[in-house]
Amino acid sequence: MAPDRIRSLDTPTPSSPPGTIPPARTEDALRRRLKRNRALATSLLVAMGAVFVATHFIADPNFSTRLLRSTSEAGIIGGLADWFAVTALFRHPLGLPIPHTAIIPNSQERIGQTLGRFIERHFLTKEVLLQKLRNAHAAQRFATWLSAPATAPIIANAVVAALPYLVRSLDSRDLREFARRTLGKQVQQADIAPVIGRAIHMVTESGEADVLFERVLGVSARWLEENREQIYDLVKQRSRWWIPRTINRKIADAIITGCADLLNDLREPESEVRLKFREALAHLIDELTNSPEQRQQINASKNRILEHPDVQAWVAALWHETSRVMLDDLSHPTSKARAAVERICMLLGRTLAADEAMLKHMDAFLEELAVYLVSWRHEISTFVAEVVRSWDSPTLVERLELVVGSDLQYIRMNGTIVGALAGCLIFLASQLIG
Numbered sequence: 001m002a003p004d005r006i007r008s009l010d011t012p013t014p015s016s017p018p019g020t021i022p023p024a025r026t027e028d029a030l031r032r033r034l035k036r037n038r039a040l041a042t043s044l045l046v047a048m049g050a051v052f053v054a055t056h057f058i059a060d061p062n063f064s065t066r067l068l069r070s071t072s073e074a075g076i077i078g079g080l081a082d083w084f085a086v087t088a089l090f091r092h093p094l095g096l097p098i099p100h101t102a103i104i105p106n107s108q109e110r111i112g113q114t115l116g117r118f119i120e121r122h123f124l125t126k127e128v129l130l131q132k133l134r135n136a137h138a139a140q141r142f143a144t145w146l147s148a149p150a151t152a153p154i155i156a157n158a159v160v161a162a163l164p165y166l167v168r169s170l171d172s173r174d175l176r177e178f179a180r181r182t183l184g185k186q187v188q189q190a191d192i193a194p195v196i197g198r199a200i201h202m203v204t205e206s207g208e209a210d211v212l213f214e215r216v217l218g219v220s221a222r223w224l225e226e227n228r229e230q231i232y233d234l235v236k237q238r239s240r241w242w243i244p245r246t247i248n249r250k251i252a253d254a255i256i257t258g259c260a261d262l263l264n265d266l267r268e269p270e271s272e273v274r275l276k277f278r279e280a281l282a283h284l285i286d287e288l289t290n291s292p293e294q295r296q297q298i299n300a301s302k303n304r305i306l307e308h309p310d311v312q313a314w315v316a317a318l319w320h321e322t323s324r325v326m327l328d329d330l331s332h333p334t335s336k337a338r339a340a341v342e343r344i345c346m347l348l349g350r351t352l353a354a355d356e357a358m359l360k361h362m363d364a365f366l367e368e369l370a371v372y373l374v375s376w377r378h379e380i381s382t383f384v385a386e387v388v389r390s391w392d393s394p395t396l397v398e399r400l401e402l403v404v405g406s407d408l409q410y411i412r413m414n415g416t417i418v419g420a421l422a423g424c425l426i427f428l429a430s431q432l433i434g
Helices: 027-056 063-090 108-122 126-136 138-147 151-170 173-189 193-206 208-226 228-238 245-267 272-290 292-307 309-330 336-354 356-374 377-390 393-433
Strands: none
Touching: 027 063, 027 393, 063 393, 108 377, 126 138, 126 356, 138 151, 138 336, 138 356, 151 309, 151 336, 173 292, 193 272, 193 292, 208 228, 208 245, 228 245, 245 272, 272 292, 292 309, 309 336, 336 356, 356 377
């Protein structure tokens, strides 16, 4: 991986409060900081060297001159030692293959394995993960975030931005053919007769069938009364020419009266006709559930309907029209889909925030997920080690140096200053003893 392809890195700032995510620093900012601190450390070392050289040009050095010389000499030694130590972490000092230098590049595999084992033993443990989850109250925080007024527009914008691509991808010919082969085969193999039977049974047992049946009977009775003249005309058209109109009307009235009496009998819950209807319905449910012949006929009819070209053309046209309407709606700023997603998000967030039982279920699910993650901790550790091992060594060195290199330059500065102070104290001590 080329150095110019390295992503931006995050480093903490002194103003970042504990427990917060520090603001992101760009790669250029990190490079400038590293260059500045490296220049400061080097300048301090050069200054010590300049003082050391300058004091040697004084012919008859006095006490102060000798003190400065000793101080700068020790500062040079301390600065060079720390420069060597810091440089040896990332590369060979001066390009010389000195043993035990370029520690990070030469220990890349060991670093990956150590990092993976550290994560496995100290992070991916059941106790740590569960305690962290329980202290975080993740479900409650998620519900609070979801119910916040500013959250729904964010989610809606993301969903609305992704939906056009999803809708267009579903219009692919290859995808439609794949769906037809897979879903069509599953639908053809599905046995819908028992499903229909159970649905009819549920409607019948719940009493909704009686309500619907009575409404149908009421509509039928009203239709007979409202269309009495049309029925008379139908009887007249089908009657012989020599039959009087009075007789035709009586026949029509008899038909209407007989149908009305039948409908009235059906409306009586305990009438014989109603009981026979219930028996026929129960027999139909039994056949749909238990009769192989009936089930075969129902499924064959279903397959014939699904395979009919007109039905397939209707489904395709319905999908095209639905897609067009959806894309047209999503292209408008006042999209109904966007408003619907916002309402759903806010409603879901408020419902979750007020439902303690659901929050407990969500927390329990997250804990189960954490326990499952723990069972994969060795694989995750191995994955981390393999990723670190696969990195390009110059890239790894540059990543680490950008993150910690600028802080390591303070070690060089401190080494120069501490060395100078130690040299000063040693010189003063030697003068007192002497």
